[in-house]
Amino acid sequence: MIQDIQGGLVVSCQALAHEPLHSSSIMAKMAIAAQEGGAKGIRANTKADILAIRQEVTLPIIGIVKRDYADSSVFITATKREVDELLDSGCEMIALDATHRFRPHGETLRDLVKYIRARNENVQIMADISSKQEAMDAEALGCECVSTTLYGYTQESASHKLYEDDFAFLKTLQSSLKIPVIAEGNVSTPERYHRALELGAHAVVVGGAITRPQQITANFVNHRK
Incomplete structure (x- = not known):
């Protein structure tokens, strides 16, 4: 999958339970639209959505399962339970939270990487990180790529935005890692x-700006010149 998405757009087709488009069939239609628009891959949440999307498009899929746990702030593919669901879905790549935060049930990132390798060595692993050190640790564990997904979404990185200072964080990761940076x-x-690709990003994932019409509508309504 790493080769398939290189230099292109991955569209994140997700809608959580409280959102108006929450439906596996709707996410499958979103994926069709993304494929017709030229996307090279899909990022999808839950086994049910992935299976529905697989019936409609030929694009490779990055799978996640978002689930809240009382004892941890980690919610993207947090435990072996979520990994099992994704392995059963047939997605080509599994993305998981690779931050240094405490995981549910005391499991570790190392545990999950080893578990995935043992169950299916052909499934690639994307590490969603929020810092340079987390990215380097994920590379050392053998993850195929890192994604800046959680940069700006953890307590430590909350004041930052990926695009600030002409994607300074992206540049830092690229100069520090050998594996692809998404x-x-x-x-x-x-x-x-296009700027992220110009700076050497292996691929770019876009979600809400394409697949969350309530967010897109709000951006129009609230925009001020």
């Missing part, structure tokens, strides 16, 4: 998408 998080315009 740009994700607030890449909300075509200009930012």
Whole structure:
């Protein structure tokens, strides 16, 4: 999958239970639209959505399962339970929270990587990180790529945006890692998408700016010149 998405756009087709488009069939239609528009891959949440999307498009899929746990702030593919669901879905890549935060049940990132390798060595692993050190640790564990998904979304990185200072964080990761770096998080315009690729991002993931119409509508309503 790493080769398939290189130099292109991955569209995140997700709608949580409280959102108006929450439905596996709707997410499958979103994926069709993304494929017709030229996307090279899909990022999808839950086994049910992935299976529905697989019936409609030929694009490779990055799978996640978002689930809240009382004892941890980690919610993207947090435990072996979520990993099992994704392995059963047939997605080509599994993305999981690779931050240094405490995981549910005391499991570790190392535990999950080893578990995935033992169950299916052909499934690639994307590490969603929020810092340079987390990215380097994920590379050392053998993850195929890192994504900036959680940069700006953890307590330590909350004041930052990926696109700030001409994608300074993206540049830092690229100069520190040997594995591909995927740009994700607030890449909300075509200009930012193309700039991230110009700076060497292996691929770019865009979600809400394409697949969350309530967010897109609010951006129009609230925009001020």
